[in-house]
Structure formats: structure tokens, C-alpha cells
Amino acid sequence: MTTALVTEREPTLQSPTLRPLPQVCRLCGVQQPAAPVAICEECLGPLEPVYDPARPLPDAATIAARPASLWRYREWLPFEGDPTLSLDSGFTPLVDAPALARRLGVARLWIKNDSVCHPSLSFKDRVVAAAINAARAFGLDTVGCASTGNLANAVAAQAARAGLAAWIFIPDDLELGKVVGTLVYNPHLVRVRGTYDDVNRLCTQAADRFGWGLVNINLRGYYGEGSKTVAFEICEQLGWRVPTAVVAPMAGGSLVTKLGKGFAEFARAGLVSGRAPRLYGTQANGCAPIVRLVESGGEHVEPVIPRTIARSIAIGNPADGRFAAQAIRSSGGWVAGVSDEDLVAGIRLLAETTGIFTETAGGVTVAGALALAQQGRLRPDDEVVLCITGNGLKTVEALQGVLPEAPVIAPKIRELEALHGRDL
Amino acid sequence: MAVTFSLPTVLAKLADGQSTLQVSGATLGDVVAQLADRFPRLAPRLRDTEGGPYPFVTFYLNDEDVRFRSGFATPVTEGDEITVVAAIAGG
Numbered sequence: 001m002t003t004a005l006v007t008e009r010e011p012t013l014q015s016p017t018l019r020p021l022p023q024v025c026r027l028c029g030v031q032q033p034a035a036p037v038a039i040c041e042e043c044l045g046p047l048e049p050v051y052d053p054a055r056p057l058p059d060a061a062t063i064a065a066r067p068a069s070l071w072r073y074r075e076w077l078p079f080e081g082d083p084t085l086s087l088d089s090g091f092t093p094l095v096d097a098p099a100l101a102r103r104l105g106v107a108r109l110w111i112k113n114d115s116v117c118h119p120s121l122s123f124k125d126r127v128v129a130a131a132i133n134a135a136r137a138f139g140l141d142t143v144g145c146a147s148t149g150n151l152a153n154a155v156a157a158q159a160a161r162a163g164l165a166a167w168i169f170i171p172d173d174l175e176l177g178k179v180v181g182t183l184v185y186n187p188h189l190v191r192v193r194g195t196y197d198d199v200n201r202l203c204t205q206a207a208d209r210f211g212w213g214l215v216n217i218n219l220r221g222y223y224g225e226g227s228k229t230v231a232f233e234i235c236e237q238l239g240w241r242v243p244t245a246v247v248a249p250m251a252g253g254s255l256v257t258k259l260g261k262g263f264a265e266f267a268r269a270g271l272v273s274g275r276a277p278r279l280y281g282t283q284a285n286g287c288a289p290i291v292r293l294v295e296s297g298g299e300h301v302e303p304v305i306p307r308t309i310a311r312s313i314a315i316g317n318p319a320d321g322r323f324a325a326q327a328i329r330s331s332g333g334w335v336a337g338v339s340d341e342d343l344v345a346g347i348r349l350l351a352e353t354t355g356i357f358t359e360t361a362g363g364v365t366v367a368g369a370l371a372l373a374q375q376g377r378l379r380p381d382d383e384v385v386l387c388i389t390g391n392g393l394k395t396v397e398a399l400q401g402v403l404p405e406a407p408v409i410a411p412k413i414r415e416l417e418a419l420h421g422r423d424l
Numbered sequence: 425m426a427v428t429f430s431l432p433t434v435l436a437k438l439a440d441g442q443s444t445l446q447v448s449g450a451t452l453g454d455v456v457a458q459l460a461d462r463f464p465r466l467a468p469r470l471r472d473t474e475g476g477p478y479p480f481v482t483f484y485l486n487d488e489d490v491r492f493r494s495g496f497a498t499p500v501t502e503g504d505e506i507t508v509v510a511a512i513a514g515g
């Protein structure tokens with residue numbers, strides 16, 4: 001008998017040197033040198049990397065010839081030099097979903113399926129791939145995060161692989177799959193009594209105290225850029241064009257914001273043309289501060305205390321809420337809040353029509369898209385992409401008591417015949 | 425009412441390097457005003473030109489975001505702990 005060896009893809013980008021880009025404050029515009037810092041010293045606003053507008057950019061053929069990972073878009077990621085870690089994350093399937101398109105009443109619909117993102121089965125592998133390279137470049141030996149689950153999985157997995165210590169903080173009531181899917185990599189996992197927002201506050205203080213590279217705290221400027229690769233991949237996988245609408249779940253609001261940035265950057269580079277997609281954000285009604293912000297037309301998020309089974313997006317005080325709202329409004333898109341019951345139905349609808357099993361956040365996306373279609377915001381001529389950001393095996397609790405019981409029979413053909421006849 | 429006021433490093437630099445301070449006042453707003461008087465360079469980081477909090481700076485009174493209470497009008501009592509955290513984090 002022969003055994004097929006499973007090996008990692010051969011890393012093709014190797015360099016001992018990697019330099020994170022300097023950053024600029026999104027509020028006051030003050031530029032700061034590259035550092036594991038995410039807030040402006042002048043106004044405490046958020047920092048983001050500054051790209052050299054004169055840097056050489058690849059054309060579509062050059063990108064297409066590169067390895068199938070998010071690093072094929074490295075000119076739009078926040079480094080000079082070559083990354084050395086997590087070289088095989090990203091480039092997930094874009095799945096044509098005609099049955100779901102018919103259900104929504106739109107012309108075409110695709111699933112951007114990050115439920116199979118490598119290595120930890122969520123889109124958080126993208127942002128961590130960026131952040132962990134930043135951590136290595138800054139010489140940090142410990143990474144970590146505040147997480148609702150998926151990020152915990154991604155940081156634990158990628159830190160283990162990189163040989164970095166990890167301190168990971170989660171609310172104490174997360175789903176078992178998210179906890180096991182973190183602990184298996186043997187990080188320091190800390191369960192904090194409270195909501196994600198309590199965890200986030202503790203982590204912010206921890207980053208200040210211990211000098212760790214907490215990916216969504218003090219490495220956040222670099223981390224967030226990884227989300228743009230969802231937009232880049234959508235463009236490339238559609239044949240270097242944009243869809244008319246994109247629907248994504250919202251937690252901190254970063255993904256929607258970075259989708260808008262990613263589509264704009266590819267348009268500026270001449271890789272795609274035409275009207276930018278309308279961006280639609282979805283949240284569970286039990287934690288919908290960004291939905292409420294867009295609906296109200298306000299400027300600042302009103303924080304809420306989350307009460308939803310969609311724990312992976314249960315952030316009551318979203319850091320990028322204001323920017324997400326701006327991105328949605330300026331794109332001509334809108335928002336949708338859905339009930340927990342509807343998000344479970346969304347999980348089932350996606351599974352039954354596309355063969356993709358998503359977690360609760362994906363259920364929110366599907367249910368939100370249905371609501372937007374029913375409102376006429378998604379139109380019959382639309383070409384829509386739904387961002388499915390996590391894997392259903394992580395949140396099986398959401399389906400407990402919802403799916404039908406599977407019958408148990410003896411291994412006898414007459415019992416199967418009886419069962420078959422009953423089902424006919 | 426004497427309370428303990430904790431600052432992140434980025435703001436402690438503007439308070440003579442002190443990350444923990446003892447301050448008194450009847451409300452959070454009073455406490456912030458007193459700190460603003462003691463450390464003029466810190467003042468514009470804690471409150472805007474109209475005297476209110478910034479959207480990107482969160483004040484916690486004993487672990488609770490004061491936006492769920494009465495903001496700067498929230499009363500404080502002896503021994504309370506106030507923590508300032510930059511809101512740009514997480515997600």
C-alpha cells in the first residue's frame with residue numbers, strides 16, 4: 001500500500017527582509033513610521049498603511065501567473081519585500097450559485113467561499129496572514145488577539161506554524177468548535193467573562209502593557225489590509241470585472257470597508273472598469289449597530305450589548321462602524337438586519353442550494369441578501385457576490401433542534417424498504 | 425470623590441508619564457475637567473472643543489462603557505476606577 005504524502009505548497013516568496021509600510025491617521029492625516037501601533041498619537045484615530053503611488057504594479061497576466069494565494073496581490077499589501085509566513089492563505093473558490101440566484105430573483109449569484117480558507121476555515125486567515133508577517137518583521141515573538149472565535153482559530157493556527165507564542169482572548173461562552181479549534185494549536189487561550197467588547201478592552205490594555213503583537217489591536221493597520229484580497233479575488237475570478245453588488249456580514253465593520261477599498265484600488269490600477277459594486281452589509285438584529293447607523297443616517301455608532309446566536313459577528317462597539325457606513329452609503333448600497341431564526345434558515349438555504357455549510361455569520365449574509373432582494377434593493381439584472389466568511393462545522397449548536405432527526409434502523413432490507421416507502 | 429484614572433501609554437506621555445492618577449469629582453465630566461486643568465496637553469485628547477468625548481476614545485467606569493450610562497454626566501463614587509481606552513481595536 002502506498003500512502004500519499006500531504007505536503008505544504010512550496011513557498012515561492014522567500015526573503016529574509018520584510019518591511020512594513022509607514023502609516024497615516026485616517027482622521028487627522030498625520031503620518032507615522034512603521035510600528036506595531038494602530039492608533040494615532042495625535043488624535044487616537046485609526047492608522048492605515050501608506051502605499052507609494054509610484055510603485056510598479058503588475059498587470060492581470062502577471063498576477064494570474066503567480067501562486068494561488070492572497071500574496072499574488074502583494075503590491076496592494078502593506079509591505080516592502082517578500083513575506084515569509086502563511087504563504088498559502090487565500091484564493092478561495094468563487095462558486096456559481098444558480099439555484100440561490102433564482103431564489104433571490106437576481107441574474108447571477110456567486111458565493112465567495114471563505115468557509116474553506118486555509119488553514120482555519122474562515123476569512124480571518126487572510127488578515128492574520130498579513131498581521132503575522134508584520135509581527136515577524138517587527139521582531140515580535142508573541143502574537144494574539146481579541147476574538148469572537150474565527151480570529152482565535154486563525155491566530156492560533158498561524159502562530160503555531162510560525163513558531164510564535166500566542167495569547168488569545170475570547171468571551172467565555174463561545175461555541176465548542178471555536179474553542180477546540182483554537183486549543184488544538186496549544187496557544188495561551190484565555191476565556192474572559194463578558195462580551196466581545198469586554199474582551200476587546202482587556203486586550204487593548206494587554207497590548208499596551210505587554211508589548212505583544214495583538215493582530216487586531218496594535219497590528220490592526222496591517223491586519224485589516226488582508227481583507228482587501230477578498231475584493232481582488234472576486235475581480236480576478238469573475239474574469240477581471242466587478243459584480244454589481246456584494247453582500248457581506250458586519251462585525252467590526254472592517255470587511256465591508258476594505259471591500260470598498262479593494263475594488264477602488266483595482267479600478268485605479270486599471271485592472272477592472274465600470275461602476276464599483278454596491279456594498280451591502282448584514283448583521284443579526286440582536287447586534288446591529290452598523291445597520292442602525294446606516295438606517296438612521298447618523299455619523300457615530302451607538303454601541304449595543306449583543307444578544308444573538310451569531311457570536312462571530314457579535315460586536316456591540318464596532319471600531320470601523322463609521323467607516324463601514326460611509327463605504328456602504330457611498331457605494332449606493334444598504335444594510336439588512338435579520339433575526340436569529342432567519343439566520344438559521346439562511347444557513348440551511350445556502351447548504352441546500354449550493355452545498356456550502358456556513359456558520360452563523362454566513363446565515364446572516366444569506367438571510368440579509370434575501371431580505372434585500374425582497375425589498376427590491378437587489379434587482380433582477382444584478383450580478384451578486386455573497387461573502388461567506390466562515391465554516392458551519394464551527395457553530396453546529398445553531399442547528400441543534402432545527403434539523404430533522406435521522407432515522408435509526410437495523411441492518412435489514414425490509415426496514416429500509418419500510419423507511420423508503422414511508423418517505424415516498 | 426477620589427477615583428483612580430488609568431491612561432493608555434499614548435496618553436500617559438501627556439500626563440508626565442503617569443498611567444494611573446488619583447482624581448476627584450462628582451461626575452466623570454468633573455474628573456476629566458480636573459485632569460485637563462492639571463495636564464493641559466492631555467486635555468484635547470480626552471474631550472473635544474465642546475467638552476464632550478470623542479467617538480474614538482472610550483471611557484469605562486468600573487468595566488462599564490459610560491455610553492451605556494450618562495456619558496460625562498455619569499456620577500462617580502469614592503474608589504471608582506475609570507479607564508480610558510482607544511476605541512480603534514478589534515473586529
